[in-house]
Amino acid sequence: MRHFDLTPLYRSSVGFDRLANVLDQVMAGDVSQASYPPYNIEKTGDNAYRITVAVAGFAENELSIETREGQLIVTGRKSETETEKKDNFLHRGIATRAFERRFQLADHVRAVEAATENGLLHIDLVREVPEALKPRKIEVTRKQETLQAEAAEA
Template identity: 65%
Template sequence: MRQFDLTPLYRSTVGFDRLFSLLDAAADTAPTYPPYNIERTGENTYRISIAVAGFAEGDLNIEVKENALFVRGERQAVTSPSTTVLHQGIAARAFERRFQLADYVQVQGASIENGLLHIDLVREIPEALKPRRIEIAAPKALEATKEAA
């Protein structure tokens, strides 16, 4: 895949550095472990589901910082001197997933079910930023003639 150098854009623009940073991050090859889904569950609700088989609640850390959601997992090694692993197919490696959140997206909660970590998100737009209808007032000359009639 081709790499694009965004350096000339940094020099000739002001205030777009966050956008260019997102483009740089998107161009990098993203890790594929652990697999995840992003679902839209309603008009303003979303769910991120991450496959975390073998991880306990204490092995996972979810953190929101600015507009980024970080999910980290580090499985504590459980070794018993009386057992020997003949084949290890369940991944036990540490991971970190980062999701960029849009403005006004908040984390509602998280739960683990059937080896999946579910993180529920909701977009709550402040009332001041929601579209509102502006009524058109009648001209004052017309109002005066309506009142006289």
């Protein structure tokens, strides 16, 4: 009785808000994603989002961003020379360990730009719904036969 079926909630998800997925992971005890590095997710427009990841201590060439199977994967790996220098520290409070952070993307959401600024990695996302999936308005008209019958009666 500890497992709840949250499948109906998946149908109503918008953007990359996967509340049901998060609840499933919590209920299952899946704590595979640690809290490092911290991140923010913000909505910057009607179909625009921004993920900001704290990557202090990482250079641009040590960061990797990839989209695969509906996920945005942000990876950070320090170079070999940096990890060899750790013997010289008396205290190391700034975490520069390797990380991999995954974000579940909704359908038609794609990353368009990534940039670092002041130790933060900004990833801009856009939701682009294809024309075939956008709602269309269909005009309601009278059938041609009805119009012809009315014209004949007149």
